[in-house]
Amino acid sequence: MINTRDIFETIEMIDQQHLDIRTITMGISLLDCADADAATACRKIYDKITSRAEKLVATGEAIEREFGIPIVHKRISVTPMAMVAGASQTEDYVPFAKAMDDAAKTCGVNFIGGFSALVQKGFTAGDRKLIAAIPEALATTDFVCSSVNVGSTRAGIDMNAVRLMGEVIKATAERTADRGGFGCAKLVVFCNAVEDNPFMAGAFHGVGEAECVINVGVSGPGVVYHALKGVKGEPFDVVAETIKKTAFQVTRMGQLVAREASRRLDVPFGIVDLSLAPTPAIGDSVARILEEMGLEACGTHGTTAALALLNDAVKKGGVMASSHVGGLSGAFIPVSEDEGMIAAANCGALTLDKLEAMTCVCSVGLDMIAVPGDTTAETLSAIIADEAAIGMINSKTTAVRIIPAPGRRVGDTVEFGGLLGSAPVMPVHPFSSAGFIARGGRIPAPLQSLKN
Amino acid sequence: MKAIVTVLGKDQIGIIASVCTLMAGHKVNVLDISQTLLKETFTMVMLVDIAACDIPFADLASALEAEGAARSLSIRIQREEIFSAMHKI
Numbered sequence: 001m002i003n004t005r006d007i008f009e010t011i012e013m014i015d016q017q018h019l020d021i022r023t024i025t026m027g028i029s030l031l032d033c034a035d036a037d038a039a040t041a042c043r044k045i046y047d048k049i050t051s052r053a054e055k056l057v058a059t060g061e062a063i064e065r066e067f068g069i070p071i072v073h074k075r076i077s078v079t080p081m082a083m084v085a086g087a088s089q090t091e092d093y094v095p096f097a098k099a100m101d102d103a104a105k106t107c108g109v110n111f112i113g114g115f116s117a118l119v120q121k122g123f124t125a126g127d128r129k130l131i132a133a134i135p136e137a138l139a140t141t142d143f144v145c146s147s148v149n150v151g152s153t154r155a156g157i158d159m160n161a162v163r164l165m166g167e168v169i170k171a172t173a174e175r176t177a178d179r180g181g182f183g184c185a186k187l188v189v190f191c192n193a194v195e196d197n198p199f200m201a202g203a204f205h206g207v208g209e210a211e212c213v214i215n216v217g218v219s220g221p222g223v224v225y226h227a228l229k230g231v232k233g234e235p236f237d238v239v240a241e242t243i244k245k246t247a248f249q250v251t252r253m254g255q256l257v258a259r260e261a262s263r264r265l266d267v268p269f270g271i272v273d274l275s276l277a278p279t280p281a282i283g284d285s286v287a288r289i290l291e292e293m294g295l296e297a298c299g300t301h302g303t304t305a306a307l308a309l310l311n312d313a314v315k316k317g318g319v320m321a322s323s324h325v326g327g328l329s330g331a332f333i334p335v336s337e338d339e340g341m342i343a344a345a346n347c348g349a350l351t352l353d354k355l356e357a358m359t360c361v362c363s364v365g366l367d368m369i370a371v372p373g374d375t376t377a378e379t380l381s382a383i384i385a386d387e388a389a390i391g392m393i394n395s396k397t398t399a400v401r402i403i404p405a406p407g408r409r410v411g412d413t414v415e416f417g418g419l420l421g422s423a424p425v426m427p428v429h430p431f432s433s434a435g436f437i438a439r440g441g442r443i444p445a446p447l448q449s450l451k452n
Numbered sequence: 453m454k455a456i457v458t459v460l461g462k463d464q465i466g467i468i469a470s471v472c473t474l475m476a477g478h479k480v481n482v483l484d485i486s487q488t489l490l491k492e493t494f495t496m497v498m499l500v501d502i503a504a505c506d507i508p509f510a511d512l513a514s515a516l517e518a519e520g521a522a523r524s525l526s527i528r529i530q531r532e533e534i535f536s537a538m539h540k541i
Contacts, residue, residue, distance in 0.1 A: 067530055
């Protein structure tokens with residue numbers, strides 16, 4: 001029999017250290033739902049999602065019960081909708097979002113991703129219509145998540161798209177002003193977006209993917225934090241080794257659940273995304289892991305180095321534990337969703353500039369950050385441009401999920417509730433970037449050699 | 453199919469008897485038992501075979517949880533694979 005101590009260690013991880021499977025996400029291709037008639041396309045979209053994902057939630061719940069491990073979310077990602085809707089003779093893409101939302105409600109999932117467009121090198125007619133529909137789509141649906149890819153290492157950055165997305169974020173915040181600009185929490189602007197990401201709000205089912213796949217996102221900041229408490233004052237070699245071992249264990253569990261879900265649903269297994277995804281719960285914070293390494297507050301000098309070590313060790317530990325690793329894989333640093341990040345932002349230790357530096361070495365980017373409601377569209381675009389540049393030059397995914405909370409000022413807090421948490425409104429630079437954003441055009445793709 | 457039953461809580465008379473009786477009633481075969489007493493905390497781990505169990509897994513889990521709740525104990529059952537996945541290469 002398995003060692004009793006190991007059994008109770010696993011139970012303690014689940015009970016007291018918030019170990020969970022963060023999400024089982026079913027990726028569904030909607031390419032065959034394209035139709036010249038928009039209403040027909042929407043019906044096909046609804047029918048395909050609801051038939052493919054009919055048993056997703058029940059299967060997830062059964063696995064949860066049998067293995068005794070919480071599976072927090074069951075979700076769906078679909079083909080970037082601009083590609084599917086592009087075939088329809090219509091100017092209004094909001095009905096496509098409504099079809100996704102209805103399907104999500106029927107299936108019982110709590111988010112559906114893929115109201116998306118990939119415009120890193122330019123817009124199709126469908127891309128333009130989809131982006132124009134984002135504010136209305138996010139204001140009038142409950143579960144639809146949207147993402148737009150504006151740059152890549154191979155294509156450079158489409159600055160016209162960057163300019164447009166600043167305006168779209170502003171409009172989305174205003175359309176959902178009664179909920180603190182909540183619509184923006186469902187909107188991600190990417191550089192180097194990945195096709196198999198199971199995490200929201202940025203999940204979509206890439207065109208290189210199979211008809212239908214199961215991707216699983218694991219979590220476990222609390223487990224890593226607890227493990228590091230056991231090696232206080234030890235050198236970083238020991239810290240890295242401890243994180244690797246913990247990430248290995250967490251990912252093995254993710255792999256087991258992914259395989260089981262894939263078998264029961266008779267859908268191929270895609271990837272395990274080994275991300276440390278924090279929640280607002282005490283003891284489930286990435287910021288507290290960094291502080292456990294010896295920093296007084298997350299955001300102080302040394303934070304970037306600590307995060308670099310954490311991110312790398314998580315990957316090294318997790319890679320051996322899963323047959324296919326993908327998605328975003330690393331440490332997430334969403335401010336509103338991380339109790340330690342919120343505390344660090346509130347005490348002034350964590351600033352937007354430091355977060356930007358941290359995104360050079362973490363898994364994604366500026367995530368769930370609230371800024372004053374009077375932040376201009378150009379400033380938002382410039383923040384996106386900076387983040388996209390980091391992703392483009394470093395050949396990594398970066399993203400911006402930012403909420404210019406209407407009517408809120410620095411020092412206020414925006415409550416989103418649930419796992420989205422509460423975001424302290426952080427200051428942006430007061431100096432204008434309008435001339436920079438007005439230029440438009442494309443920033444050329446970078447050299448892949450001479451890398452200094 | 454194998455599963456692990458864990459029991460945690462204050463020591464009292466008849467814990468093993470009640471858990472075993474419940475499982476025998478549903479044709480669950482006990483393969484191995486290990487128990488320790490740390491101060492007054494009783495911990496027990498049982499390896500069981502649930503292949504012939506006459507009720508769905510979720511119902512068995514609920515029955516064990518209810519049995520535990522009645523005695524102020526934490527009793528849970530989980531498929532064995534989760535532990536081997538995490539602790540064996």
